Amino acid sequence: MGSLEIQIKSYTQMIENCPDWIFAGVFYDIGSGLRRSVRTGIESLLKKAKRGKVDYILTKSISRVSRDTLELLKIIRFLRERGINMYFENEDLDSIKQEKEFEIFMGYTCVDGEIVIVPEQAEIVSEIFKLYLQGLTFGQIKTYLESMGIKTVTGNNHWDKTTIQKMLKNEKLYGDARMQKTYTVDFLTKKRVKNDGYIRQYYG
Numbered sequence: 001m002g003s004l005e006i007q008i009k010s011y012t013q014m015i016e017n018c019p020d021w022i023f024a025g026v027f028y029d030i031g032s033g034l035r036r037s038v039r040t041g042i043e044s045l046l047k048k049a050k051r052g053k054v055d056y057i058l059t060k061s062i063s064r065v066s067r068d069t070l071e072l073l074k075i076i077r078f079l080r081e082r083g084i085n086m087y088f089e090n091e092d093l094d095s096i097k098q099e100k101e102f103e104i105f106m107g108y109t110c111v112d113g114e115i116v117i118v119p120e121q122a123e124i125v126s127e128i129f130k131l132y133l134q135g136l137t138f139g140q141i142k143t144y145l146e147s148m149g150i151k152t153v154t155g156n157n158h159w160d161k162t163t164i165q166k167m168l169k170n171e172k173l174y175g176d177a178r179m180q181k182t183y184t185v186d187f188l189t190k191k192r193v194k195n196d197g198y199i200r201q202y203y204g
Contacts (some may be wrong), residue, residue, distance in 0.1 A: 006030065009057055024054050042066075046075070049084050061090035091162075106153045106167060124150055128167060138164045 008026050012029055015023050025048070029041040042065070048054050057079070065086070066072040076095045085096035107118055107125040127150075130140045138161040138168055145159050151158060 004030075005169075007060060014058070021056075023050065042075070047076060047083060049079060052082075055084055057084065057086040059086060059088055062088050062093075125167065128164060132163060132168055138162075 012026065012034060013025065015021050027041040027045040043056070044053065049057075062072065065088075075134070080096060083096070085094050085143065087094055100180045107122040108116070124145075128141060128145070131144060134146065138178045141164050142161050146157065149157075151157060152163070
């Protein structure tokens, strides 16, 4: 049994074991998660949410929903407007919390469908990268930020080491985007696969 089948079975059993929950279905896409036009799973889920047929969504992680920052923010806000929560298991995050604009996107916000920089947050992100390049560990960066009274994007006084790690791994926070992480193998079906060195990758 593959990873996807195991996850589907696990979540299905979890939902069915909760007497107050009603199973609304499984929605998934196979691929890079970057091509919105061919993501029938997420499209079907959002359509069902729009019709009021879903009020709580379980997902493994943020990256399983989308690796595109703008798309993810739009999805979260689409759901929030309808009072629908999406729970990300790996990150232990609830999308419905209005004060919770995910820390891994610190420095950016979405205005009228466009990603814009938040200057005061961008300064904090820059400081975190400087500290890391100086050789500080995630724990030491956490201690420094808290000792300096620097708050998280949600106004919290306490920083999470995992959040700092995810910020440092988020290529969009340092102005780059790794191109051609996937490539098209069938232009008729638009099927894309992970690029494991078959074609050249580059940063832009």
